[in-house]
Amino acid sequence: xxxxxxxxxxxxxxxxxxxxxxxxxxxxxxxxxxxxxxxxxxxxxxxxxxxxxxxxxxxxxxxxxxxxxxxxxxxxxxxxxxxxxxxxxxxxxxxxxxxxxxxxxxxxxxxxxx
Amino acid sequence: xxxxxxxxxxxxxxxxxxxxxxxxxxxxxxxxxxxxxxxxxxxxxxxxxxxxxxxxxxxxxxxxxxxxxxxxxxxxxxxxxxxxxxxxxxxxxxxxxxxxxxxxxxxxxxxxxx
Numbered sequence: 001x002x003x004x005x006x007x008x009x010x011x012x013x014x015x016x017x018x019x020x021x022x023x024x025x026x027x028x029x030x031x032x033x034x035x036x037x038x039x040x041x042x043x044x045x046x047x048x049x050x051x052x053x054x055x056x057x058x059x060x061x062x063x064x065x066x067x068x069x070x071x072x073x074x075x076x077x078x079x080x081x082x083x084x085x086x087x088x089x090x091x092x093x094x095x096x097x098x099x100x101x102x103x104x105x106x107x108x109x110x111x112x113x114x
Numbered sequence: 115x116x117x118x119x120x121x122x123x124x125x126x127x128x129x130x131x132x133x134x135x136x137x138x139x140x141x142x143x144x145x146x147x148x149x150x151x152x153x154x155x156x157x158x159x160x161x162x163x164x165x166x167x168x169x170x171x172x173x174x175x176x177x178x179x180x181x182x183x184x185x186x187x188x189x190x191x192x193x194x195x196x197x198x199x200x201x202x203x204x205x206x207x208x209x210x211x212x213x214x215x216x217x218x219x220x221x222x223x224x225x226x227x228x
Contacts, residue, residue, distance in 0.1 A: 004157075043158070043201070043218040058215070090157050101146050101205050103216060105157035 002026055003108035006091050008095045012112045013081045021076040021109050023091030031094040032074040033058075033103060034066060036087040038079055043090065116141040116206050127226050130191050135222045137202035138184040146205040147185050149178050151198045158201055163180065192226045199223050216217035 004025045013019055025032065034046040045058030049068040063085060065077045074093075078085060088110050092103040117140045139147070146165050150158035156183055162171045164180040171178050177188040187200055187204060203216040 040220065042220040043203075043216075045215060048215070092157075101216075102148055102160045102163050104160060105150075107157050108155075 004091055004093055004104055006089075006106040006109050008109060009107065010110045012114065013078075014114055015082060017081050018077070018079050019081065019111075020078075021089055021091075021111075022073070023075065023106060024073045025091075025093040025104075026072065027093060027104065028071070029093035029095055029104075030071070032068065033092040034064075034074070034076045035090045036060065036090065037090060038087050038106075046076065046089075059067070065083075078111075081111075083113045085111065086113045087111060090106075116204060118202060118217050118219035120163040120200075120202055120222050122222060123220070123224055124223040125225070127189075127192055127224070129193055129202055129228050130197045132188070132190045132192070135187040135200055135224070136184060137187070137219055139204050141204050141206040141217075143204070143206050144204060147180055147206070148203045149185070149187055150203065153198050154223070161195055189224070192224075194226045194228050197224055197226045 007022045030051045033048045035043045037043050044060050046060055046064050047058055047066040049055045052071045055066050055068055067075045088108050090108050091106045094103050119138050121136045147165055148163050149161040151161055152158045162178040167182045169180050175190050179186050199220045199221045201218055203218040205216055
């Protein structure tokens with residue numbers, strides 16, 4: 001049981017390049033989330049998917065798009081990377097039970113945009 | 115707007131020196147407070163969920179408590195391996211959604227010296 005996995009672990013992009021961050025979970029969770037973590041800013045929600053087939057914006061969605069490919073996979077796409085998107089990106093998932101709201105995080109992708 | 119403030123920003127302890135981390139919150143209808151541990155270069159690891167004032171949870175040397183305005187993470191006789199960043203997060207009624215949005219504090223960096 002791998003939990004939440006993310007690829008790649010590290011990435012360097014030039015301004016204007018595009019890329020997709022991949023996330024998968026094997027815990028049969030319904031909800032999935034993408035966060036970014038910046039020094040002094042804490043974790044901020046970019047997009048989330050409450051269930052397969054649905055996606056919604058979080059606090060900081062500008063410059064990003066997402067796809068909930070199936071119940072297991074949730075990808076984050078940067079269409080035209082900017083230096084302000086240099087950050088550590090975390091994917092998380094949450095169990096099905098309505099009384100269970102703790103989220104489980106992946107190991108992160110460290111992205112640098114030059 | 116929901117706010118979560120953690121203090122201190124950094125805490126240095128000697129091995130065996132007990133102390134507490136604070137998480138104060140200003141939210142509209144608390145639906146859960148979460149504690150996470152984050153090691154350098156890794157994703158946050160779930161520790162505890164607290165739902166109501168007076169509730170307490172323990173795990174090894176860690177004990178989390180909750181009041182109507184704040185939560186404490188008590189660390190008893192810490193060891194160097196307890197060194198990490200500790201994050202707290204809240205889930206609230208804000209927006210009336212059920213997707214489990216969490217608002218995170220900025221974390222407390224704990225260093226335990228041998």
